[in-house]
Amino acid sequence: MKKSKFIVLIMVAFSLSLGGCSFFNGQSAKKQEMIQIAESKKMKVAIENMLKKLDPKALTPEGKIKSYKISKDDLDYNPMGGLLVKIVINNDEKLVLSTTIQEDATTGKYEETYFGETEELSDLLDKE
Structure with a gap:
């Protein structure tokens, strides 16, 4: 039982980290687009x-x-x-x-x- 909870916890943490990375990559792309327009x-x-x-x-x-x-x-x-x-x-x-x-x-x-x-x-x- 403890092993399955640990695996679920690792999967949740991994999913959250992937979501966070994609959020920051999206923000970076948006900023680059604005800079390109401004220049x-x-x-x-x-x-x-x-x-x-x-x-x-x-x-x-x-x-x-x-x-x-x-x-x-x-x-x-x-x-x-x-x-x-x-x-x-x-x-x-x-x-x-x-x-x-x-x-x-x-x-x-x-x-x-x-x-x-x-x-x-x-x-x-x-x-x-």
Whole structure:
């Protein structure tokens, strides 16, 4: 009787460990997919267009927005659709733009559907 309980216990532990491994592999694949989307040329165009709406001289020496970086650790899928993206401006963690970017069904281009900015970024953009 004890031997059969031990075998059942081992089988349950083995099943749980396999399930846990497949869960983590699925999460890893999902994260890789989000990173691939975030690093795509279509995403670059969408983000740079959005930055140029905020600062017409963005990404030029005269602009207030000199550079940007996508925070890969903060990528996530929006339950309403699209990809949630955190963008760090000018390599300053206080200058952050959070946005949701979706693919337009007719054109196939990525477009921002929402964005929010930190107070520090808002202050930078409001300076004359």
